[in-house]
Amino acid sequence: MRAIVLDGRGSVELTELPEPVAGTFDVIIAPEAVGICGTDLHLCHGDYPTGKFPVVPGHEFAGTVISVGSGVSRFKIGDRVCVDPNVACGNCEQCRLGAVNLCHHLVPIGVTSSGACAELVSVPEKVVY
Ligand SMILES: [Zn+2]
Numbered sequence: 158m159r160a161i162v163l164d165g166r167g168s169v170e171l172t173e174l175p176e177p178v179a180g181t182f183d184v185i186i187a188p189e190a191v192g193i194c195g196t197d198l199h200l201c202h203g204d205y206p207t208g209k210f211p212v213v214p215g216h217e218f219a220g221t222v223i224s225v226g227s228g229v230s231r232f233k234i235g236d237r238v239c240v241d242p243n244v245a246c247g248n249c250e251q252c253r254l255g256a257v258n259l260c261h262h263l264v265p266i267g268v269t270s271s272g273a274c275a276e277l278v279s280v281p282e283k284v285v286y
């Protein structure tokens with residue numbers, strides 16, 4: 158699939174990557190709209206402290222479900238969805254207190270894991286709406 162990849166040193170490359178395969182509780186989405194925000198600009202320049210490179214950016218997006226893992230129950234192929242890009246662990250002290258935005262093991266889609274500036278993106282069902 159085509160994807161944008163940032164190297165964290167100023168390079169923005171359109172390249173080919175393998176298509177994601179849905180894990181048991183994952184949803185594969187074909188993004189149709191992707192926002193570009195200040196975080197993305199910082200990622201481009203490599204001055205976003207928690208960025209993990211190389212990375213496919215794109216954390217503000219909506220699209221259509223094209224496949225789901227065997228454990229996914231709330232979505233089906235063809236559903237039009239959006240995503241909360243901050244994937245909290247659900248187990249740490251902050252998560253148990255309900256402060257999932259302060260999760261010690263937060264995985265921000267498009268910052269430390271592959272985002273939506275690609276033909277397909279895989280995300281956990283729990284952050285899909
Ligand atoms: Zn943003």
Ligand SMILES: [Zn+2]
Pocket residue numbers: 245246247248249250251252259260261262263
């Ligand atoms: Zn947590």
